[in-house]
Amino acid sequence: MFNKLFNTAHLKLTKSIDQNISLFQKIFSHDRTIIFRHFKAGYKNIKCCLIYVDEMADREIINENIMQPVMYLDEYENIPQSKILDFIVNKVLISGNVKKSSDISCLAEAILYGDTMLLVDGFSEILIIDTKGWKVRSITPPETEKVVRGAREGFTESIIINLSLIRRKLLTTDLKFEFKQLGTRTKTTICICYIEGLAPAKIINELEKRLDNINIDGVLDSGYIEELIKDSPLSPFKTIGSTERPDTVAGKLLEGRVAVVCDGSPFVLTLPHIFIEAFQVNEDYYNNFIFASINRMLRYFSFFLTISVPSIFLALTTYHQEMIPTPLLLSIAASREGVPFPTVVEAAAMLVTFEMLREAGVRLATPIGQTVSIVGALVLGEAAVTAKFASAPMIIVVALTGITSYLITEMLGALILVRIILLLLSSVLGLYGYIFGVIGLFIHLMSMRSFGVPYMLNVSSINVRDLKDTAVRAPWYAMYFRPKLMTKNMLRKSGPRLIERR
Amino acid sequence: MRKAKVMLLTFMLLVNMLIPAGCWNYKEVEDLAIAAGLAVDKDPKDGKYLLTVEIIKPQAQEKEMQIKSTTVKMKGDTIFSAIRNFIALTGKKLYWSHAKVIIVSKEIAQENIVPIIDWINRDAEVRPDMFLIISREKTAGEILESSVEIESIVSFQLEDMLKNKKSLSTYPSFELWEFINDLSAKGISAAAATVNTVTVKGKTKPQMHGTAIFKKDTQVGWFNGSETRGLLWLRNEMKGGALIEELANIKGKQTKITLEIFDAKTKIKPVYKDDRLVMNVNINMEAAIAEIDAAGADLLDKKVESEIKQAVVEEMKRRLQNAIKKAQSYQSDVFGFGQLIQREMPSLWKQMEPNWDEIFPQLDTDININIDIRSSALTSRSIKVGD
Incomplete structure (x- = not known):
């Protein structure tokens, strides 16, 4: 079909309906889902034909709003043929x-x-009637971003x-939707949403x-677009955000960000995306600010813990035993007694096992997924310690690492x-190596940008306004400004006490 | 291509940096022989050092963890060579960072203690915050081999005893670095806690008591419990929580009084009085009556209170004088009077310094004690005995 569509340039519609129909029959050959419905309109028996895709078009609309009125064209016999x-x-x-339209590819x-399509005999133009009516999934709570409030x-x-979900949250004429098509074969519709005056041009x-x-x-999926347009494409960190929640998108649009909606994907991209957004959850803004x-x-x-706990534990137990309090050292030594592997092998093996369990649980059906977690958590963990394959402190370390990584799900891939x-690094150089790793991580994070906005924006700032x-x-009553650099229009709201508050 | 080469080179450089520089200090926890304490004796026959090390053996039982210790004896011409002999005995290298105490026998202390502590002061792995203890009766090794009740490891129990000394104060607790500081400073002599043993139900148990007094690098004398308190008073190391029990003469009756100290401060100032150098000792303390065995004494009575105060002050003065006299008889300035003179009267100290050993025994002290009895705990009176 790719070739055919691009070769339509030399094809021309004629005034003969039969020729036109055969033209489309040629284009859609070997496609039984295309329905050609021939019928005659009025007492003049004007030849007509409807072409539509089965189940994509709403049959009720076709029957009642197109066929019925067109067939009973009788009363209008005075109309000249050309009109x-x-x-x-x-x-x-x-x-x-x-x-x-008379553009065949269109x-x-x-x-x-x-x-x-409604083809009428004697015209080289064809009517396109909106009958989109395929079955869609109803609006359900998002699986990946659950909220309490x-x-x-x-x-x-x-x-x-x-788009209607986003529109419903932002009843302003400044909200703009710009459509585009991506994919030479899929012709996926995408839409760029932004609030004019907030999002920087x-x-x-x-x-x-x-x-x-x-x-x-x-x-x-929007993931294709994300990967194709993101900054620092080799970095494991996300420089474009994605969310399944309309309220989150609305919030980001209000901060001056731009959203990209992709047809066929419930994940909407938001950009620019900076480091701290992984730590900001929509519920933060709905709950009491202290709790949030x-x-x-x-x-x-948790971010610190989940990347550091295994390496710090490893560095301390294999290089810097003097830094562990004596009772803890004794307890670690006692539980390491009889474990055959070096600590680094033990740690790596347990971490890999944990990631395997995670990956196994994600894609399985819920009941089987639960079985996997039970097998993983209880049987593997408990049995590994009893069988002296791993020491108990290591299980705690891995469990802590795993739990804390789920507080920042957005970064999961990068964190691993x-x-x-x-x-x-810490298995080779101890704490020295760990510190070097952390320095390297921060150099990497600090060097990144997302659409011109520094990735670590505001992370290192101690300015009160940035910390808010x-x-x-x-x-909310204390937040007067939108995030810096995201937008020129910084004032979120105006108030008489603005000067004092700042 | 060029970019790939540069990246490969960088990668190889990084890997090389990691591999030759890495792992030099790598040691697994379970491979360590964790030393808890060290005891140093001298073999009377060949004069070699005889080291006893208490090693912790962590053992994981079915569910619970047991920590046991064992002692290993090593011999050598120097401390370090004796310690390295440990490998010949057990195949493991000793790990010293968690050692808590070093016990030195009386014989070595009376000869010269510096060779023993030099290695500890020098080695990076050994911590200078170990406690130094002098074994007074038994050999140092026997202390580590004795049995203890609450902890399962002798060295840890000795550490506990020293750490919690402030409520008892019949023995001091000097960490090794403090000891070395006092040893090397001018105008102050070092002191260390001493350990004895008691036999309970046929088992030998360590008991801390008193102080070993050093002059320069040799141990010259002992302080008993009450003299140790004098030492702690004069070094301004009596802190809240300590109990002092004193005998007092109240209404003609010998009465035992126990005071609990809340806050105490000792200020010593050298002054010239009638052309003589006098150490002016001022002790201010807040205390409460913790126990009194005078039946029916009304402690709210100002007269009774001042009687008690008077009696306690007299008693304390007597004891402090005793401690000072004893130190003077050893010619050992453990109170640091010399340092005080150096600080307050530097020019005088310059004249005195060469003859300090002769001057110190002649030094006069003037002791003033000020007690503020804040309360008498829950009752104002002692128990009245009725019919």
């Missing part, structure tokens, strides 16, 4: 969206996207529904430039990599 098409458009069809695309609706696979231009440079035959700040600090602490690198939405979540 029939305009008359059908203007007075007969009961449809919110009707277009006339027509073919339209019916593949669920629209219906907050909206429960999540994006679906349909771009129009997704530079970032939108840059985004459009990058999107236009994409040359790929298929875009099945505590949670946020827990996340920062960083953790293993730090582990290897990084280390803690300040109460």
Whole structure:
């Protein structure tokens, strides 16, 4: 079909309906889902034909709003033959969206996207009637981002529904949707959303430039786009955010970010994406600010723990035993007694086992997934210690590492990599190696940018204004400004006490 | 291509940096022989050092963990060579960072203690915050081999005894670095805790008591419990929590009083009085009556209170004088009077310094004690005896 569609340039529609039908029959040969419905309109028996894709188009609309009125064209016998098409458009069809077209590739695309073509004899133009009516998944709570407090609706696979979800949160004329098509074969619709006046034009231009440079035959998920346009493409850290939640997208748009909605994917991209966004959760903004700040600090602490605990434990127990308090050292030594592997092998093996369990649990059906966790957690963990394959402190270390990594799910992939690198470094150089690893990590993080915005923006700042939405979540009445550098229009709200507060 | 070469080179450099530099200090926990304490004796026959090391043996039982210790004896011409002989005996290298105490026998202390502590002061692995103990009766090795009740490891129990000394104060606790500081400083002599043994139900148990007094690098004398308190008073090391029991004469009756110290401060100042150098000792303390065996004494009575104060002050003065006299008889300035003179009257100290050994025994002290009895715990009176 790829070739055919691109070879339509030399094909021309004629005034003969039969020729036109055979033309489309040729284009859609070997495709039984395309339905050609021939019928005659009015007492003049004007030959008509409907072409649509089965189940993509809504049959009820076709039957009641297209076929029925067109077939009973009788009362309008005075209409001259040449005006029939305009008359059908203007007075007969009961449809919110009707277009006339004679571009064959455009027509073919339209019916593949669920629209219906109405061919009328004697015209080289064809009507495209909006009958999109395929089955979509209903709006359900997102699986990946559950909340205790907050909206429960999540994006679906349909771009129009997704855009309506965003639109519903932001009833402003400044909210702009720009459509594009990506994928030479999939022709996936994508949409760039932003709030005019908040999102910097530079970032939108840059985004459009990058999107236009994409040359790929298929875009099945927003992940394709993310990988194709992100900064630092080799880094394991995300420089483009993604979320399944309309409220999160609305929040990010209000901060001056740009969202990219991709048809067929419930994950909407937001950009620029900086480091601290992994620690900001939508629920932070709905809960009491003290509670939210505590949670946020827990996340920062977990980030430190999840990359460091195995390597620090390894460095201390194999190089710096003098730094462990005596009772703890004795207890570690006692439980290491009889374990055949060096600590580094033990740690690496347990970490890999944990990641295997995670990967096994993710894709399995829920009941089997639970079985896997029980087998993994109880049988493997307990048995490994009893059988002296691993020491009990190592199980604790791995469990702590695993639990803490789930506080920052967005970075999971990067965390695993960083953790293993730090582990290897500290197995060779002890704490010295660990510190070098951390320095390297920070050099990497500090050197990254996302659409021109420094990736570590505000992380190292101790400016009160910057801290209001990084280390803690300040109460809403204290947040006057949008994040720096994200937008020129910094003022979030105006108030008489603004000067004092700042 | 060029980029790939550069990257490969960088990678190889990094790997090489890691591999030759890495792992030099690598040691697994379970391969360590963790030393808990060290005892140093001298073999009377050949004059070699006889070291006893207490090693911790952590053992994981079914569910619970047991920590046991064992002692190993080594011999050598120097401390370090004796310690290295440990490998010949057990195949493991001793790990010293968690050692808590070093016990030195009386014989070595009376000869010269410096050769023993030099290695500890020098080696990076050994911590200078180990406690130094002088074994007074038995050999040092026997102390480590004795049995203890609460802890399963003798060295740890000895450490506990020294760490919690402040409520008892009949023995001091000097960490090795303090001892070395006092040893090398001018105008102060070093002191160390001493350990004896008691036999309970046929088992020998260590008991801390008193102080070993050093002059320069040799041990010259002993302080008993009450003299040790004098030492701690004069070194301003009596802290809140300590109990002092004194005999007092109240209404003509010998009465035992126990005071609990809340806060104490000792200030010593050298002054010239009638052309003589006098050490002016001022002790201020806040205390409460913890126990009194005078039946029916009304402690709210100002007269009774001042009687008690008077009696306690007299008694304390007597004891402090005793301790000072004893130190003077050893010619050992463990109180650091010399340092005080150096600080307060530097020019005088310059004249005195060469003859300090002769001047110190002649030094006069003037002791003033000020007690503030804050309370008498829960009752104001002693128990009245009725019919």
